[in-house]
Amino acid sequence: MRDDQRNYAVVGVFVLAVTAGLVAWIAVLAGRTGPTDSYHVHFANVMGLSSGTQVFYEGYPVGRIEDIRPTTRDGRQVFRLDVSVEPGWRIPEDSTAIITASGLLSAVVVNVRGGTSTALLDPGDEIPSVEAPDLFAAVSSVAEDMGDLIQGGFKPMLETLAEGGPAITEDLEALAEKLNQTLVRIDGFLSGENARRIEHILENLDSASSGFAAVSGGLEQTRLQIDELLESVNALVEENRRPVGQAVVDLHESLESVSRHIEAIAHHLEVTTRNMNEFSRQIRENPGVIIRGRALDDEAG
Numbered sequence: 001m002r003d004d005q006r007n008y009a010v011v012g013v014f015v016l017a018v019t020a021g022l023v024a025w026i027a028v029l030a031g032r033t034g035p036t037d038s039y040h041v042h043f044a045n046v047m048g049l050s051s052g053t054q055v056f057y058e059g060y061p062v063g064r065i066e067d068i069r070p071t072t073r074d075g076r077q078v079f080r081l082d083v084s085v086e087p088g089w090r091i092p093e094d095s096t097a098i099i100t101a102s103g104l105l106s107a108v109v110v111n112v113r114g115g116t117s118t119a120l121l122d123p124g125d126e127i128p129s130v131e132a133p134d135l136f137a138a139v140s141s142v143a144e145d146m147g148d149l150i151q152g153g154f155k156p157m158l159e160t161l162a163e164g165g166p167a168i169t170e171d172l173e174a175l176a177e178k179l180n181q182t183l184v185r186i187d188g189f190l191s192g193e194n195a196r197r198i199e200h201i202l203e204n205l206d207s208a209s210s211g212f213a214a215v216s217g218g219l220e221q222t223r224l225q226i227d228e229l230l231e232s233v234n235a236l237v238e239e240n241r242r243p244v245g246q247a248v249v250d251l252h253e254s255l256e257s258v259s260r261h262i263e264a265i266a267h268h269l270e271v272t273t274r275n276m277n278e279f280s281r282q283i284r285e286n287p288g289v290i291i292r293g294r295a296l297d298d299e300a301g
Contacts, residue, residue: 036085036087037123038084038123039083039121039124039126039127040082040126041097042078042081043078043081044076044079045099045131046081046099048099048107049081049108051068052064053065053108055083055084055110056111057089057091057111058111058113063084063086064084065082066082067081067082081110083110091127092114092119092120093115095112095113096113097110099131100132
C-alpha cells in the first residue's frame with residue numbers, strides 16, 4: 001500500500017514538473033516572461049498581422065503585438081495595434097512604424113524606424129505610423145504598363161516587320177551571298193600554296209629573329225669593348241694629365257717667345273728671300289758663277 005502511494009506521489013511530481021516546464025516554455029515563446037512597456041500604433045490596413053506578430057526596431061526584435069481592434073479616426077476606419085516592447089527601450093518621438101516583410105515569402109512584421117530626435121516617447125504614447133506600399137498593386141501596375149507597352153509599341157513594330165518581311169528576306173539573302181563570296185575568297189587565299197608561302201615567311205621571320213638576336217649579342221660585346229677602350233683612354237688621360245699639362249705650358253711659352261721675336265724673324269726671312277732672288281737672277285744670267293765665283297767674273301769683265 002505504501003509502495004502504491006509512493007508511486008502515485010512520484011508520478012504526480014513528474015506531471016507537475018512537466019506542466020510547469022510547458023507553461024514556462026509557452027510563456028517564453030509568447031514573450032510574456034517579464035514586464036514590458038506598452039505603446040499603440042494605428043494602421044489603415046493590417047493584412048497579415050495578428051496578435052503575437054513580432055515588433056522590430058530597426059530590424060532588431062523588441063516586442064510583439066498584444067491586440068488588434070478596429071476604431072475610427074478622422075471619420076475613417078482604422079485599426080489600433082497595442083504593442084508591448086522591452087522595458088526601458090528608447091524610442092525617439094519622431095520614429096515611425098511601418099508594416100514590412102524581409103522577403104516575398106517572409107512573415108509580415110511591424111518595424112519601427114528610429115528617429116533622430118533627442119526627445120523620447122513615454123510608455124503608453126502612440127508611435128507614428130507610415131502606410132506601407134501595396135506590393136501586389138505595384139506589380140499589377142507594372143503588368144498593366146507592360147501590357148500597354150506591348151500593345152502600343154511592340155505589336156505595331158512586329159506588324160511593320162511583318163509587312164517588310166519579303167524585303168528583309170531579300171536583303172538577308174544578298175548578304176548571305178556576299179558572305180559566301182567572301183568565304184570563297186578567303187578559302188582561295190588560304191590554299192595549300194599560300195599556306196606554304198606563309199609558313200616559309202614565318203620561317204624566314206624566325207631566322208631573322210635568330211640573326212637579330214645574334215647581332216644584338218655582337219653589339220653587346222662591341223659595347224663592352226668600347227666601354228673598356230673608354231676606360232683605358234680615361235686611365236691614360238688621368239695618368240698623363242701632368243705631362244700633357246706641362247707640354248701645354250711649354251708650348252704656350254714657346255709661342256710667346258716666337259711672338260716676341262716674330263718681327264726680327266720676318267725681317268731676316270725677307271732679307272734672305274731678297275738674297276735668294278738675287279742669287280737666282282745671277283745664276284740665270286751667268287751659270288758660270290757657280291763654278292768660277294763672282295770675283296773671277298768681275299776680273300774677266
